[in-house]
Structure formats: structure tokens, C-alpha cells
Amino acid sequence: MMSHRSSTAFFIVASLAIPACSVNATDPAKSNADVIAKDNDGDDDGDKDGDKKTDDDKDGENERTGPGADATDKRVPELGDDLGIIRQSKLTMGEALAQTEKTDGPMIEAKFELNDDKRLSLSVYPVGKGIAVDPENNEFRELSGEPSSKPWTTKLEIFKAGDFEHLTRSTRDLTLVQLSHVTLSQAVSRAAKDGLVYWCVPTIEKGRAGFGVYTLDGSKSEYHFIDGEGSREHTAGKLADLGTGPGAGATDKRTPELPDLAILATSKITMAQALAQVEGKYGPATESKFELDDAGKLSLSIYPVGKGIKTDPENNEFQELSGDPTGAAYTPKLDVFQADDFEHITRSTRDLTLVQTASLTLRQAVDAAQAAVPGGFVYWAIPTIRDTRSGYGVYVYGKDAKVHYFFVS
Numbered sequence: 001m002m003s004h005r006s007s008t009a010f011f012i013v014a015s016l017a018i019p020a021c022s023v024n025a026t027d028p029a030k031s032n033a034d035v036i037a038k039d040n041d042g043d044d045d046g047d048k049d050g051d052k053k054t055d056d057d058k059d060g061e062n063e064r065t066g067p068g069a070d071a072t073d074k075r076v077p078e079l080g081d082d083l084g085i086i087r088q089s090k091l092t093m094g095e096a097l098a099q100t101e102k103t104d105g106p107m108i109e110a111k112f113e114l115n116d117d118k119r120l121s122l123s124v125y126p127v128g129k130g131i132a133v134d135p136e137n138n139e140f141r142e143l144s145g146e147p148s149s150k151p152w153t154t155k156l157e158i159f160k161a162g163d164f165e166h167l168t169r170s171t172r173d174l175t176l177v178q179l180s181h182v183t184l185s186q187a188v189s190r191a192a193k194d195g196l197v198y199w200c201v202p203t204i205e206k207g208r209a210g211f212g213v214y215t216l217d218g219s220k221s222e223y224h225f226i227d228g229e230g231s232r233e234h235t236a237g238k239l240a241d242l243g244t245g246p247g248a249g250a251t252d253k254r255t256p257e258l259p260d261l262a263i264l265a266t267s268k269i270t271m272a273q274a275l276a277q278v279e280g281k282y283g284p285a286t287e288s289k290f291e292l293d294d295a296g297k298l299s300l301s302i303y304p305v306g307k308g309i310k311t312d313p314e315n316n317e318f319q320e321l322s323g324d325p326t327g328a329a330y331t332p333k334l335d336v337f338q339a340d341d342f343e344h345i346t347r348s349t350r351d352l353t354l355v356q357t358a359s360l361t362l363r364q365a366v367d368a369a370q371a372a373v374p375g376g377f378v379y380w381a382i383p384t385i386r387d388t389r390s391g392y393g394v395y396v397y398g399k400d401a402k403v404h405y406f407f408v409s
Contacts, residue, residue: 064223067212072204072356073172073312078113079198083216086112086198088120089147093197096152097185100124100143106131107184108173112198115146122147127174128158134252135346140170164339168313171349176202178251179209179357179388180228187211187226194222202228209357209390230388234359235409239372244403246393251385252350257291261397263298264290264377267325271300271378272370274330275363278302278321284309285362286351290325290379300325302332305352318348354383357390358409365392365408372406375399 066076079085091099093110101107104126115121121144128139145154159166177184180202187210188197195217203212203225210228214221245255258264269277271288279285282304293299299322306317323332337344355362366381373396380395384407391409398404 065221066223067203067205067225070205070225072310074315075169075201077111077199077214080114080118083198083221084219085114085120086196086216089122090150091122091147091152092192093122093200094185094188094192096122096124096147097188099152100126100154101185104141104143106177108170108177109201110184110188110199111201112147115144119146120148121145122152124154125170125173127170131174131177132251135171135174135350136343137253138174140166140174142166161342162340164345165314167339167342167345168316168349171346172313172353173202175350175353175385176204176209176228176357178385179230179390180211181230181388182211182226182228184211187213190226191215191224194224195220204353204356207357207359228388233387233389233409235391235407236360236365236368239368239406239408241372242405242407245395245405246384246386246407249386249407254382256289256380256395258379261379261401261403263292264379264397266298267300267377268327269300269325269330270370271381272363272366274300274302274325275366277330278304278332279363282319282321284355286348286355287382288362288366288380289382293322297324298326299323300330300332303348303351305348306336309352309355313349313352316352318345318352320344351383354385354390358383358392360408362392365394368408369394369396369404369406372396373398373404376404 089112097107097110107124107126109125110123112120112122123142123144126141126143128141129137140159142157143154145152159170184200188200191197191213195215197213197215199214201212203210205225208227209230211226213224213226215224267290275285275288285302285304287303288301290298290300301320301322304319304321305311306319307315318337320335320337321332322335323330337348339345362381366378370376370378376396376398378394378396381392384391384393386407389409391407394406394408396404396406
């Protein structure tokens with residue numbers, strides 16, 4: 001048992017900070033009209049040719065000892081005062097990944113750390129049902145063991161419901177890996193040219209999913225951000241109607257739960273109006289949907305986060321506002337999700353991670369979809385992934401009584 005752990009937990013993954021785009025994703029007052037001024041290659045990093053950026057520094061002028069002000073999480077290596085302990089390992093991180101991935105598949109995190117006895121340990125993190133499966137339907141695991149002798153033998157631990165720390169960390173890890181074309185092993189291999197890799201975890205920098213990697217060269221420790229090279233495409237200015245759902249491009253299994261969409265006509269408030277109402281008090285939301293309550297009546301649920309969009313999931317609080325939208329006033333009730341609520345914690349962590357890597361807010365995505373179907377009614381808007389791009393899956397019920405689905409990024 002590693003010294004930094006809380007109680008173990010079984011949970012499921014749905015795997016990524018405010019993006020490098022000009023949109024301020026923390027400002028609910030901004031509308032879709034504020035969103036899109038892109039450079040010629042369609043990305044939002046201000047470069048002219050769309051070339052992929054890493055932290056590789058050819059002249060050594062910009063060496064980093066940590067992620068600095070661009071960090072979107074607070075995790076740092078836990079190896080005590082003497083990083084030289086890493087050299088006790090009989091295998092490199094790359095070799096450990098090659099060994100474990102043969103039997104357990106791709107990993108979402110790897111790190112050297114100290115165990116409860118202050119001895120060197122190496123931990124790698126597979127997911128039980130594979131990288132492509134969303135967190136809610138996955139299983140999070142850790143393989144750990146002392147690497148100071150060969151062969152390296154590991155102990156398997158499966159994280160259980162209630163382990164909020166590992167539930168949120170692993171969900172975030174998986175989501176960021178799903179947003180990347182670069183794998184964890186490839187990130188380790190790229191960084192190894194700069195020294196001995198002793199820490200590699202998925203992270204976000206300037207809205208980009210990638211990997212935070214620490215290397216040791218002699219006595220010098222250096223931090224690297226390896227961009228995940230996921231899609232930079234933006235769709236908000238050129239929305240395509242994808243029909244009644246995401247189809248083969250879906251990355252999660254959630255769909256609206258409204259068997260008769262005619263019930264939407266009973267709502268006295270639109271999704272955009274409800275978001276504007278509640279975000280003044282609770283801040284930007286990560287998800288919003290019309291659904292049926294336990295009594296079979298129409299309900300509108302909106303999901304803010306207790307400590308704001310910029311705070312990482314591990315240190316945040318996940319909430320739901322739900323209420324009757326058919327009355328004269330929408331007065332939702334607040335519910336805070338508890339650590340043992342596996343379904344909502346994994347969903348909410350994934351949502352927040354995707355919002356942190358999206359180029360626009362939920363409210364802006366709703367505005368964009370609404371504008372694409374004049375007279376239509378937006379009834380479902382959740383963060384999702386399409387072709388390694390974070391965005392929002394938005395359903396609109398049109399005046400033609402047809403469903404229109406948009407991926408807004």
C-alpha cells in the first residue's frame with residue numbers, strides 16, 4: 001500500500017483546464033458570438049502552420065523544474081529529498097511499461113515513488129476494460145512493486161467505490177489519454193532522451209491534453225510537457241447536423257432518456273435561460289439535460305462544480321441542480337455527490353476534464369446548437385469526445401418534430 005493513498009476503490013473511467021483558445025471558459029456571460037476567431041490552420045494556438053508543439057528546448061534556455069503557472073493539477077513526485085534513489089531500480093520506466101503492457105494493455109500513468117516503508121516502488125496504472133471504454137463502464141487498477149531487484153514483480157490493486165482520490169485521478173487520466181494520439185509509453189520514450197524518466201502522468205497545459213514528465217540527468221531534474229497531439233479542429237462556426245445521434249463517432253454510451261419528446265413543449269424555460277439563471281450563483285456548468293424524474297415528470301438538471309471549472313477534479317466538489325421546468329419559476333434543488341457514488345463521480349470528473357480542454361463553454365455550445373436549428377429546443381448537452389477532440393454533444397428537437405444532433409467544439 002503506497003503512503004499517499006486513501007482507501008482503495010473500484011470505479012469506472014470516462015477519461016482531460018481552460019484551452020489555448022481566445023474564449024474565456026470561466027465567463028458565463030460570453031455568448032457564442034464571442035467564440036471563434038481562428039488562425040488559418042484551424043487551431044487556436046496562434047501558430048501559422050499548425051505544427052505540433054512540445055516543450056523540447058534545443059538551446060536549454062527554457063528548462064523547467066515543474067509545470068509552473070500552467071499547471072492544472074497539484075500532483076508532484078513523492079521521492080523524498082534524494083532523487084538518486086531512482087538509480088536503485090533495475091529497470092527503466094520504459095522497460096516496466098513494455099513488460100506490463102503485454103498482459104494488461106496500455107497504461108494511463110506511471111511513476112516511481114516511495115512505499116510505506118520508504119523503499120523505492122514503481123507503479124503503473126492499467127484500465128481493466130481498455131483505453132477506449134468510458135470511465136463509467138471501466139475498471140481502474142494499479143500494478144506496483146519494488147524495482148530494485150529482478151525480476152520485477154507487481155501486486156495488483158483494484159480501486160473501489162468510495163476512493164475519491166483514485167476515482168477522480170484515474171478518470172481524469174483516462175480521459176486525457178483518450179484525447180491524445182500519443183500514448184503514455186510514447187511520451188516516456190520521447191522524454192527518455194533527456195534523462196531517466198521517473199514520473200509520467202496525463203495532464204493539461206494551456207487547454208491541451210498531454211503528459212507531464214519528470215526526468216533526472218545526473219543531479220538535474222527537469223519537467224517536460226509532451227503534447228498528446230489530439231485534434232485541434234473546431235466546429236462551432238460550421239456545425240454539421242449529424243442526424244439523430246453521434247453514431248459511430250460516439251465515445252460514451254449515454255443518450256437522452258425522454259421516450260416522448262413532445263413533453264418538452266410543457267417547459268416554461270429553455271436550457272439557455274436556465275443556464276443563465278443558475279450560473280450567476282453557481283458558476284459555469286459542465287452538463288445540462290432535460291429528463292424524467294422518478295415520478296415520470298419532466299425535470300431539468302444542471303451540473304455546476306463546487307470549486308469552479310479551473311480546479312482539478314481531485315480537489316473539487318460535484319453537484320447537481322434539478323427542478324421542475326414547467327412551473328412559473330425554475331427553482332432547482334442542489335444535490336452534492338458523495339464519494340461512494342461511482343456513477344456520478346466518474347461522469348462528473350470526465351465532464352470537468354473535457355470542459356477544461358474544450359475551446360468554449362457549455363452555455364456557448366448550447367447557444368451554437370440553438371442557432372443552428374431556428375425555433376428548435378435544446379434538451380441535452382453533455383461534454384464528449386469525437387476524434388480525440390473535446391466538445392459537447394447537443395441534441396435539439398426541431399419544429400419539424402425531428403431530432404438534430406451536433407458535436408460542438
